[in-house]
Amino acid sequence: DAGVTQSPTHLIKTRGQQVTLRCSPISGHKSVSWYQQVLGQGPQFIFQYYEKEERGRGNFPDRFSARQFPNYSSELNVNALLLGDSALYLCASSFRKGMGTGTSARDTQYFGPGTRLTVL
Amino acid sequence: AQKVTQAQTEISVVEKEDVTLDCVYETRDTTYYLFWYKQPPSGELVFLIRRNSFDEQNEISGRYSWNFQKSTSSFNFTITASQVVDSAVYFCALSEAGDSGTYKYIFGTGTRLKVLA
Numbered sequence: 284d285a286g287v288t289q290s291p292t293h294l295i296k297t298r299g300q301q302v303t304l305r306c307s308p309i310s311g312h313k314s315v316s317w318y319q320q321v322l323g324q325g326p327q328f329i330f331q332y333y334e335k336e337e338r339g340r341g342n343f344p345d346r347f348s349a350r351q352f353p354n355y356s357s358e359l360n361v362n363a364l365l366l367g368d369s370a371l372y373l374c375a376s377s378f379r380k381g382m383g384t385g386t387s388a389r390d391t392q393y394f395g396p397g398t399r400l401t402v403l
Numbered sequence: 404a405q406k407v408t409q410a411q412t413e414i415s416v417v418e419k420e421d422v423t424l425d426c427v428y429e430t431r432d433t434t435y436y437l438f439w440y441k442q443p444p445s446g447e448l449v450f451l452i453r454r455n456s457f458d459e460q461n462e463i464s465g466r467y468s469w470n471f472q473k474s475t476s477s478f479n480f481t482i483t484a485s486q487v488v489d490s491a492v493y494f495c496a497l498s499e500a501g502d503s504g505t506y507k508y509i510f511g512t513g514t515r516l517k518v519l520a
Contacts, residue, residue, distance in 0.1 A: 394449075
């Protein structure tokens with residue numbers, strides 16, 4: 284099975300512009316999470332979506348938004364880009380095993396290759 | 404507050420040496436999960452292992468082994484007989500349940516491992 288895919292691989296934007304990043308989860312995975320990884324740091328949680336609903340949000344400004352589609356793919360949008368938004372944006376998908384709905388802390392997240400965004 | 408500390412920023416070893424990557428975590432929850440991921444230069448985070456807070460058994464997978472000690476809040480990762488292909492950044496992560504049935508990973512800052520031929 285294919286892993287998590289993300290597009291585009293690289294992006295160069297200028298300050299003030301808007302950007303949309305895309306993610307396709309592993310087949311059968313209904314949860315998608317987005318992370319920002321600044322150079323030299325660990326990934327920071329931005330959003331989590333499950334069954335097309337936002338289930339969690341990290342400490343990021345409202346310039347960041349996301350959505351999940353009926354096929355469980357997802358988009359991350361960032362408006363009014365700042366130089367500090369330059370980072371690797373990682374998408375992860377997970378599969379909820381066992382009983383219950385929603386997501387669980389035990390669900391392993393599988394990451395895509397990321398989109399490297401450079402803001403000039 | 405939840406926190407993951409990887410105090411070793413960078414480690415260099417010669418091929419075939421053993422190396423241990425340290426991970427210390429902080430959490431107030433009794434149920435939590437710990438993970439290790441490998442990030443090669445390509446950027447993709449590769450899942451290595453998951454451990455829940457109730458299982459303190461050490462685990463071995465080939466040249467990889469993990470030592471989970473709840474008493475010291477540590478989850479260390481050892482690579483035996485390191486190889487050049489092991490060169491990457493390794494991240495330790497903590498997963499906790501949040502509000503509304505959500506959860507997120509808290510990552511450490513990573514340890515860059517360089518294995519020299």
